[in-house]
Amino acid sequence: MLYVLIPLLPLFSFIMVGLFQKWMRNQAHLICVPMVFASFGLSVYAFMQVAGGNPVNFDLYEWIPVGDFRPTFGIMIDQLTASMLLLVTLVSSLVHLYTVGYMHGDGGYDRFFAYISLFTFSMLALVMSNNFLQLFFGWEMVGLCSYLLIVHWYERKASTNASFKAFIQNRVGDLGFALGIFLVWDTVGSLDYGTVFAAIGDHRNDTMNLLGTQVNVVTMIALLLFVGAVGKSAQFLLHSWLPDAMEGPTPISALIHAATMVTAGIFMVSRCHPIFNLSETAMMVVALTGAFTALFGATIALTQNDIKKVVAYSTMSQLGYMVMACGIGAYVAGMFHLLTHGVFKALLFLAAGSVIHALSAEQDIRKMGQAKKYMPTTYWTMLWGSLALAGIFPFAGFFSKDEILWEAWNAGVMGKGLWLIGVIVAFMTAFYTFRVFFMVFYGKDNMTDEMRSHAHESPRVITIPLVVLAVGALFVGWLGNPMFGPNLSHNFLGPVFNTPVSHVPVTEHAQLQMPNLVGEAFAEEGHDPHAAPAPHGEDPQAADPHAMAPAAHGAAAAGGAEHGGGHNKTMEFLLMAFSLAVAGSGIFMAYAWYYRPNEAPAKLAASYNGLYQGSLNKWYWDELYDAVFVRPTVKFAHGLWRVADEIVIDKVLVDGVAITTRIGGEILKFFQTGRVQHYAMVMSLGIFVILGGFFLF
């Protein structure tokens, strides 16, 4: 029950700040920061508990009880959730702290704190959910928070537009996600993770009629759920909101649009791996979408000049990496990359924010340069972040990225292709990351005197989170280190993905009323064969391929499982060395072109102008959407209203009836002379006719 506090503490600060905003006087951090740190503390505790073999799963109350439909608000903390908890609360805490400095003096200071607290709550509700509906709740709520935070500076037209775009594109994804949930309910008759994952295997051969063709139900479910992930994680086709979302203040770019919310899609796919594993088609779609997004994002990031946009596109690209990992069944690698990426990307964003903050809110890297001397801490932390993103040993990105590449290498023919894409993306990533780095901190000093005179190192509240994250960026990767000692990430997360059924038993409410009973409750559950195995060394279940999901990608998953056991090391080292060399050459290229002012990039851009313009203009995707969806919709709506509604239905049909009646009256009114004797005459004639008729018949 103690775990309930993890999401509730940020919610509490949201409610307090939200209600009493008027009286806050820019002191909201006094509530929000301690609360989120407390939440972080509890998350660490929860993590320890889970690591000690005490996963949690209980329901709080029934949300919408109707007949058989009984979704709940509940809490489930297994290894997957625990690692997400750590990431979310850690980054959130640091961002809260950072915000104190970054948003200092902003008109919406308290409001901003209220919303990031609400976001933290929503994200925690999302990851801690034990059923699909609460997942959906968190899913939409984080979207709302993202919307509200992007539009923080609501007077800017760009912010308003960006928030609109973010919400709508997310909603399109959510529509698919909701339909996926409907189909889950219709197929299995439950929305509880445990029940669904246990029963979904029985439906693996079910088909449904989709516009005349029979398709596999499970594939359909997986694809629909994945549409949600596409929206939330900014995968190709629903990606264009993420770069625009950079209109929001930098802290939320770090928290929401890099470290946490956008990774919800990967989290969800990992969480639903029993469903995805059953469908080869869906997995292929996931992998290809991810790979394409990775490539797509990287190509755009090459030429962007807005420091935040570059980081945003790199986020998109890295998310593609993670999705690709999920698509080849390497959930552990995907999740591991998610965690390391969360740390170093938050770092990069916060460092970029620090740069922007220090340079009078300038975001265009062409107007920066030689900033190193003004901000040493930001310089060093950003360097570490960039090295991590580029994937240089021994920083975090190196381990996680190479694990994904290694898993891809092992995933059959398609995997080799994906590996190749991954390597290309890794090269581009290294290049554009250091392009920004060199242009900001070295290169030609393009700052205005105005900027130069104000340039300064950011205050402590900003640099401390940077340093913490930088240290994280250095060390967190070692958890998934395949070289020396046990691969902790596999040992910890592996069991989640190697048992086909969600294995955390639902405990009785009564047992969880008191926090100190939690341990006992699980001590009893420990005898349950389905209980989560403790992540120590070689777990029999983890190593046993028969215990794994009998999935299409069983081979890939098996590769992943053996990986922890220490096979195939030589090949892995070779590939690692290769990708390290690729990343190094990317950095070197950036160094050669941007360390000192250089004509080479401009020349290259001129000779491949088409490609350059394409990349610079995001491959015209916004224009395409504008032409295909936005403008036709508005035009269609307007035309429909003017023609169908106002003219056809209202004027012709409805008023038409009235007009017909009126015309009838206009004709009949000529019989109404107004002379009493005419009426009397007609009356008498009528009497004669009636009498006559009476006598005749």
Added chain:
Amino acid sequence: MDHLLTWVIFLPLIGAGIAFLVKDHQTVKVLALVTTIADFLISLPLWMKFDHGTANFQFVEKYSWIPTFNINYHIGVDGISLLLIIMTTFLAPFCVLCSWNAIADRNREFMINIMVMQTAMVGVFAALDMALFYIFWEAMLIPMYLIVGVWGGVNRIYAALKFFIYTLAGSLLLLVAMIYMFFKAGHTFDIPALMNTPFAPEAQFWLFLAMFVAFAIKVPMFPFHTWLPHAHVQAPTAGSVILASVMLKMGAYGFLRFCLPMLTEASLSLTPFILTLSVVAIIYGAYMALAQTDIKKLIAYSSVSHMGFVTIGMFVYNQLGIEGAIMQMVNHGVTTGALFLCVGIIYDRRHTRDLSEYGGLAKTMPMFATCFVIFSMASIGLPGTNGFIGEFMVLLGAFTYDRLTGVLAATGIVLGAVYMLYLVARMIWSECSNPENQKLTDLSLREFTILAPLVVLTFVIGLYPAPFLEVMHVSVEHLINQTAGLAGAPQIALLK
């Protein structure tokens, strides 16, 4: 209290009677407020004492009224009507409060109208005699006609006339159907008795069509909706609130009370027709809303879209769908009512409903902006707000009944977000460039009192809807059992 339900129905009428005798406008305002609040308070025991375990009508009162035609004063509530009655009484004080200063001219008469209308509205939901139902149903039109026609905007006469004649024309067919049923069922207008009378399928078809026209106009279903934007735009705030929150529900309630239990075979065989119209209403209403620049018109068209969910939910014959439809009715009442109240609040300040006149209200009216965004999110159906509950239940119910319907209806959640956020972006966000908007004042205490309970209710229903749902379980199950006994429903088998 013995005659609790009668008191709930007629207390506002008594208030109106007293108001007739009082000349002073201030006194009448206070009287109206006290009456409506008292009415809400005495309607609460209906909910608290309501027995969840039975599908029978409760708080029944039955007295012979016009013995010649076997018309009785027969009233009662079940799980279907209970929440609608509570919602009606709940919203009335807000209608009084929002007209406190907005109605400067003939305020006393306005309040009398509101109170008379409330009696008629509660009466419609409580009537268990079809003749009584019809009387309340028609009686409600008159005060509404006056409210739009006397206190409305520039085009009020056209709007009021259109509203009145359109709905009246529909009601006439209801009257015809009613009289036919009276004779077929052995000279009775009694609703429980009519529910147990089997009508011949052939007759059911025509009866259904007649009732369909009456109810579809009231809902309003596509393509009978065009009176709604006119009426909403011209009506004063309180009129819009009542119109959107309560009156529209009566059509849906009529389907639920008459068509489904009495004309089950016809309902089942005409389901594809209704579902098609509902899906069209959802998408069409959303597109219409998207094209609007008049705030009230936008919300009016959004009502068409939202009521599409209600009609879908009712005609999928499963518990999720029907309970979702009732929840959606309540939620739409709360949310759209609240949105109209919000529009009224800024209309009082700026006297324009043109969207292009607004912008950046978040800067000058932060509290108002917060409330407006919350209600917009509820309208969009964000989880955690009330709008989600009804919408999700209906969609899930529809999806299990017929997948194509579910999928098409679900597109409404995207379209709904588009037009609502467009409204929010234009009105609440963006630059506060209009000098008129820069000097706006935030919510007054009275306005805050209006919006605050609605905000709370938005979240209460959104996060803990169980108390609202449990009152209807048994009644809805009973209704479903009635329909389930009949032959399998014909389905549009495109996706099944």
Added chain:
Amino acid sequence: MIPLSSYVILSAVLFFIGVVGVLMRRSIIVVLLSIELMLNAVNINFVAFSHYLESITGQVFVFFTLTVAAAEVAVGLALLIAIYRNRQTVNVEELDMMKW
């Protein structure tokens, strides 16, 4: 003993004169007089049949008719005066305001 038929014929003749008067004459006063004539034609019928059928009901009805006729004349003349004051005419052909 005058046979019933004579009364009926008399009544019919009077009634017909009344009808013709109502339909043909232009002065409202004459129209009103003609209406009275029609009413009294009916009264004659009532009395005659009352006597013939030996039932008092007919005569009772005559009283009703007379009363109504008196009231009608009172209202009618009042209206007539009001019309004359407004329009300076009692010619029915000029009084055609009750049209579109």
